[in-house]
Amino acid sequence: MPGINLIFKKEDVGFLSSTLKEKLLTSNWDSRYFSESYFETKSLFISGNRYEKYPIYIFENDDFLAVIEGFLYNEDAKSIEDELVKLHKIVIDNTKRQEAISKWLTSTDGDFIIVIRDKKTAVTYLLNDVFARLPLYYYLKNNCLIVSREQNRLTELADIKNIDMIGAAQFMMLGYTVGNRTLVEECNYFLPGSLLLVDENKGEVKLERNYVFNFESMVDYTTSYKKHVEQSVALFKKATSKRQYIKNIIGLSGGLDSRAVAAAFDFTRNCQAISRLSVNKKELKDVKLAKKIATKISLPFKVLNTEAFTGEMIYKLALQKMGLNSLENAFNFQYEEKLLQQENDFVYFTGDGGDRIKPHITFSKKLKNYEQLMDSIIEKNSVLPYKYIEDITGVTMDSVRKDIISFLQSFPEQSLEIKYIHFMIYESAFKSVFEGEDRKRFYFWTVTPFYATDFFIKSMSIPENYKKNYKFYKDFLIKMDKRVADIENAAWGFPISSFKLNLFLYSKNVAKMLPFQIKKYIQADVEKLKKTHHTNLLLFLSELINSEDFPNDFNNKGLSYFKDNISEMNTTVIYKIITPIIVSQLLQKKSNLNTRYANIEFI
CATH class of the missing domain: 3.60.20.10 (Aminohydrolase, N-terminal nucleophile (Ntn) domain)
Structure with missing residues (x-):
C-alpha cells in the first residue's frame, strides 16, 4: 500500500x-x-x-x-x-x-x-x-x-x-x-x-x-424534518463537488447509495459511471439498473468484464491488507487493474457510508446490561455458531465477550442501544468498510461524500423516527433527483418511492423474529449452499487441513469438523474462517497460494 x-x-x-x-x-x-x-x-x-x-x-x-x-x-x-x-x-x-x-x-x-x-x-x-x-x-x-x-x-x-x-x-x-x-x-x-x-x-x-463521536448527544430535535432534508441534500452536493477532480468515475450499482452520488455530480467536470460484470454474471441485475440510472441522468456509462480470481490474487490481497479486507474480495483486483489500464488520472467515487441516513438497528426491548448488548451484537452480526470458531482457534466465547465488552464500556454514550449503533459505525463501517475502500488506493484515489465531516455529523443528528422505514432516505433521494429515486432498487425489486416499500419492510421485520435455523433458509439474498461452492475452494480447504504447513496457532481438527459441515455455510463465511489462517501462514512464510494455487481459479 x-x-x-x-x-x-x-x-x-x-x-x-x-x-x-x-x-x-x-x-x-x-x-x-x-x-x-x-x-x-x-x-x-x-x-x-x-x-x-x-x-x-x-x-x-x-x-x-x-x-x-x-x-x-x-x-x-x-x-x-x-x-x-x-x-x-x-x-x-x-x-x-x-x-x-x-x-x-x-x-x-x-x-x-x-x-x-x-x-x-x-x-x-x-x-x-x-x-x-x-x-x-x-x-x-x-x-x-x-x-x-x-x-x-x-x-x-x-x-x-x-x-x-x-x-x-x-x-x-x-x-x-x-x-x-x-x-x-x-x-x-x-x-x-x-x-x-x-x-x-x-x-x-x-x-x-482526541475525539470520539457521542451519538447520543448529536441528535437534533429542534430542526424541522423539511429542513433536515434540505440541509442534508445541500451538504451532500457540496461534499461531492469538493471531491471532484479532473476526471471523476462513479462505481455505479443498482443500489441506493451510488445513485445518490451520481445524482450529486457536477456533470460539467468530466464524469463517468462504470459497473463491473463478473464471469458468473452475479451483478447482471445491478448492471442493467446502473445503465438505466446513468441513461436517465445522461451520465456516460460502461461495463468492465472480469474473469474468475486466482490464488495469486488471494495471496496479493492477504499481503496488502493482512486479512482485514476479507479474502473473498480478491475478485475486485481484476476490476481495479482494468480500470487503471483504461483510464488515467481520475478520482473514484463510491457510495460507502449511505447507511448513515438509513434506519439504524432498533430494539423491541430495552437492553439491561452489557451482557445483553453483547448478545445482541452476536445475534445480529454473527452468521456462524461460535462452537466452530472455538474448535479452530481454542479461544473461548467468554474471552471474546470480555474483550469486546471492555471496549464497549469505553464508549461515551449512556444508552446501551446507542452504544450498539456506535459499535456498528466504528467497527463495521469505519474499520471493515474502510479497509475495503483502502484496497482500491493501491491503484487510485477513492472517495465517498457520505463521509464528509459536516454531512456525517448532520446525518447522525437526524432523529431515528425520521429515518424509520427509509422515509428520510426516500425524501433525500427525491430531493436530490426524483428520476433516480423512481428506478427500482436492486435489493428490493422496486423503487424507494414505491408504495410497496412499507409492506416489504414489514415482512422483513416479521422474518427477523424467526429462530436462526428457520431464518437462514428464507433469507432472500442468502448464498447458495454446498452445491455452488467452487471446487477449487474446497480442494484448497482440504489441502490446508492436511498440510504440514498448517499453522500451529490453529487446530486443523477443528477446521476439518467445519469443512464436514460446510453445507451449512455460505462462501463468505468460509473465507472469514480461512482468512486468519492464511495470514498466519504469511507471517511464517508458508503460504502456497502464490505457487501451488497461483493460477487456480476461485469464483
Whole structure:
C-alpha cells in the first residue's frame, strides 16, 4: 500500500539506519511505486512509498516540518499551509490541545494523516482524521515505534511471526477485529481521531485519543424534518463537488447509495459511471439498473468484464491488507487493474457510508446490561455458531465477550442501544468498510461524500423516527433527483418511492423474529449452499487441513469438523474462517497460494 511510514528508536541508532531504513526504501509493490525520505535524525525516520498521483504533500517553515498524506478537500495549497500553521499551534499547546484538536477535526473535511515535527522541541505529532479514513497501524515495544500504512511492511520490520488469536476469533465471528486489534499480534490499529507524540529528547512516545463521536448527544430535535432534508441534500452536493477532480468515475450499482452520488455530480467536470460484470454474471441485475440510472441522468456509462480470481490474487490481497479486507474480495483486483489500464488520472467515487441516513438497528426491548448488548451484537452480526470458531482457534466465547465488552464500556454514550449503533459505525463501517475502500488506493484515489465531516455529523443528528422505514432516505433521494429515486432498487425489486416499500419492510421485520435455523433458509439474498461452492475452494480447504504447513496457532481438527459441515455455510463465511489462517501462514512464510494455487481459479 502507498503511504507514510515513521520509525522511532531511542537506542541502537546503527540498526535504525542500516536495516529498518533500508527495508523502507527498497520494498515497493510494483514498477509504479517509488520511495521517498522526508526527514531523518539519529533516532527518527519519516518516509513514504507511493505512485506518481498518490497524494503526499510536504510543507516546511522556520517552526516545523509537515508531511500530509491525503487531502483536505476544497483547500488550495495556500489555505492548506494556513491550516497546517494553525494545527501546529494547536498540537504544541499542552494545556488546551485535546479540546482544540477536537474542534479542528470536526470542522475539517478530509481523508488524511498529518505528521508535524516541531523544530524547537524536537517533538513529532502524528494525527489522523476523525474517521480514520486512511487505515494506519503501529508497533510499540522495547523502545521501538514503527508506524505504517501497510501491515505487511510493519510485520517485517518488527519481525512479528504470531497471529492475534482473540483478533482471529473476532474476525471469524464478525468479519472484523474490534478496537485496536488486528489479526497480527502487537500490530495495533490506529484509532480514529488519535494523536501520537514522539519526544526525541526524552525518548518518550505517547498516544492520545482526541475525539470520539457521542451519538447520543448529536441528535437534533429542534430542526424541522423539511429542513433536515434540505440541509442534508445541500451538504451532500457540496461534499461531492469538493471531491471532484479532473476526471471523476462513479462505481455505479443498482443500489441506493451510488445513485445518490451520481445524482450529486457536477456533470460539467468530466464524469463517468462504470459497473463491473463478473464471469458468473452475479451483478447482471445491478448492471442493467446502473445503465438505466446513468441513461436517465445522461451520465456516460460502461461495463468492465472480469474473469474468475486466482490464488495469486488471494495471496496479493492477504499481503496488502493482512486479512482485514476479507479474502473473498480478491475478485475486485481484476476490476481495479482494468480500470487503471483504461483510464488515467481520475478520482473514484463510491457510495460507502449511505447507511448513515438509513434506519439504524432498533430494539423491541430495552437492553439491561452489557451482557445483553453483547448478545445482541452476536445475534445480529454473527452468521456462524461460535462452537466452530472455538474448535479452530481454542479461544473461548467468554474471552471474546470480555474483550469486546471492555471496549464497549469505553464508549461515551449512556444508552446501551446507542452504544450498539456506535459499535456498528466504528467497527463495521469505519474499520471493515474502510479497509475495503483502502484496497482500491493501491491503484487510485477513492472517495465517498457520505463521509464528509459536516454531512456525517448532520446525518447522525437526524432523529431515528425520521429515518424509520427509509422515509428520510426516500425524501433525500427525491430531493436530490426524483428520476433516480423512481428506478427500482436492486435489493428490493422496486423503487424507494414505491408504495410497496412499507409492506416489504414489514415482512422483513416479521422474518427477523424467526429462530436462526428457520431464518437462514428464507433469507432472500442468502448464498447458495454446498452445491455452488467452487471446487477449487474446497480442494484448497482440504489441502490446508492436511498440510504440514498448517499453522500451529490453529487446530486443523477443528477446521476439518467445519469443512464436514460446510453445507451449512455460505462462501463468505468460509473465507472469514480461512482468512486468519492464511495470514498466519504469511507471517511464517508458508503460504502456497502464490505457487501451488497461483493460477487456480476461485469464483
